[in-house]
Amino acid sequence: MLHxxxxxxxxxxxxxxxxxxxxxxxGIRGRLIENGQTRYFNHTADGSFDLNSLNSETDWLLETIDTYTEQYHLDQEKMIVVGYSNGANVAAYAWLTKRPRFKKAVLFHPMLLTPTVDLPDLSKISIWGSHGEQDPIVSKTNFDELMQSLTGTHADVSIFEHEQSHNINEPELVSAKAWVTAHI
Ligand code: MLT
Structure with a gap:
């Protein structure tokens, strides 16, 4: 779980x-604090995403997941990432730029943090992602770009959209559960 x-x-x-x-x-807690709030990567002084922080913190996160899955004898390949917003963003970024061992994810309201030039082959990866039409944080364009990038990697991508904002609503949870049930 990535919060x-x-x-x-x-x-x-x-x-x-x-x-x-x-x-x-x-559950892994992001180790950074920005304006008193936990996060998985920082912003720069001008408010844009700090790509150096994103890169190194994603490495930290993947190493931390490796450590705990080993410690608790969990098979990472069978695990399903459940990420929301900042946590969903970092999971999607990990797949586009690194080699995470997890293969499935439910990503609530993710966004593309930085364009990906060389798309990896994610043909063994299954992703469910959601978006809210009135989301002030994730534009429809950005969400579509992320989903297109993931589809371009040959990942198996399922999309759920609602007419609300950055919130998770009931039909969204029902959709996510149906997807999870079909993918275990
Ligand atoms: C981010 O910083 O990852 C996005 O803006 C979403 C969020 O507010 O966490």
Whole structure:
């Protein structure tokens, strides 16, 4: 579980329990604090995404996931990432730029953080992603760009859109659960 800005490792636990009631859960808290809020990577002084921080913190996150999955004897290839906002963004970025060992994800309201030049082959990866039409953080254009990039990697991509904002709503959870049930 990868939380949104200002969240912690427990935030998505209820949602994860709804999606997969009997599965073990692993939550990793972003180790950065910006304006008093936890995050997985920083912004620069001018407010744009700090790509150096994004790069090194994604490495940290993947190493941390490796460490805990080994420690708790969890098979990372079977795990499903559940990410929201900042946490979903970093999971998508990891797939586009690194070699994470996880293969499936439910990404609530993710965005493309930086354009990807050389798309990797993600043909063994399955991703469900959601977007809200009135989201002030993630534009429709940005979300579509992210989904197109992921589709371009040959990942199996499913999209859920609602007419609301950056929030997770009930039909969205039902859609995510149906996807998870079909992908385990
Ligand atoms: C980010 O910083 O990753 C995005 O703006 C989403 C968020 O606010 O966490």
């Amino acid at each position: 949104g800005t200002g969240g912690d490792e427990q935030d998505l636990s209820k949602i994860a329990s709804y999606l997969l009631p009997t599965s073990p859960q692993l």
